[in-house]
Amino acid sequence: MAAKKALVAAVAVCLGATALAGCGSDDGKDADKAFGGKxxxxxxxxxxxxxxxxKSVRVEGTARQPTGNEIGLNFHVDEQDHCTGTITGQGAKAEVLQLGQQVYVRGDQKFWQNSLQGQPGTQQKVQQLQGKWVKSQPNQAGTEGVCDKQAFLAALDSDKSERKGLTKxxxxxxxxxxxxALVKKQSNGEKTTMYVATEGEPYILxxxxxxxxQPGEVTFSDYNEKVEAKQPPADQVVDPGAAKTSG
Structure with missing residues (x-):
């Protein structure tokens, strides 16, 4: 699924290069109390x-690719492979639902047109799949790195050097x-900001x-809240193999 893979890649870049650094002024006096002078x-x-x-977190964000295409996501995911959310990009939108090792994708017409572009009988397949929950596997749905909480958040810790030289x-x-706000400015003019909660656990917000x-913005919320992932109604689920073209 090209559209979904492009989204995952862009958000991974956003998280890897963004959530490990920060921006702002150097006035961190109030925070010294909250963080014990760290x-x-x-x-x-x-x-x-x-x-x-x-145990769980909601990740919502947007990122702009060098081509100018803006992509976005809103996912709530936990450590038990439960995941619900939406992805957008290239004028398309799709909902994604994961329960354990089973993934379901419900995309609009544009989403399936983008995903199936170049395949024989694309338009017929689009008509059969749009608006339905289409069964897939985690490694086939293009959601790997998103609905896998640890894999997705691994981007936060992929390069520890990016956490060096921050200012409050x-x-x-x-x-x-x-x-x-933690602050870091790159020599190429890029400025990144990470906002850390000053009360309770120091979660990234x-x-x-x-x-x-690739400018972008990502928010983290709904920490440790239950992910409401439920099996879709059987009459709304289709197997991608059922999408056929007439001779």
Whole structure:
């Protein structure tokens, strides 16, 4: 599924290059109390660890590819391979549902047109699949790295060097929670910001990349909340092998 794989790749870039760094001013006095005087680098390391260890998390974000195409996602995923969410890109939208090793994808017409482009009988297949929950496997659905919580969040810790040389920014509010901004500016003009919760677990609440080739924004919420993944009605499920073309 080309559209989904492109989305996963772009968000992985956004997380890998964004959520490990930050931006803001150097006024972190209020946060010194919350984090016991820890350095920005140590706060970032603690934030990545806490986020990866959470039982579940909602990840919502957008990223712009070098081609100008904007892609987005909104997923709630846990450690038990339960996942619900939506992906958008190239004018298309699809819902994704995972229960254990079974994945279901329900895409609109544009989604299936993008995904099946170039295959024989594309239009007939599109008509048969759009609006239905299509059965797939995790390694076939293009959702690997998204609906696999640990694999998806592994991007947060893929390059520890990106957590070096951060500065403390100001404290602000993200979705009603106080957060400290951590700051890093790249020589290429790219600026990235990671916002870390100052109360309770030091979860990452938001990450933003500005400038550079792939600006984007990702928010993290609904930590440790139950993922409402339910089996879709049987009459709304189709096997992709059932999509056939007439001779």
């Amino acid at each position: 350095s920005p680098d140590q706060i970032a390391a603690d934030a990545v660890k806490a986020t990866r260890e959470a 920014g100001e404290t602000t509010e993200i979705d009603g929670k106080d957060a400290l 938001k990450a933003v990349t500005e400038g550079g080739k």
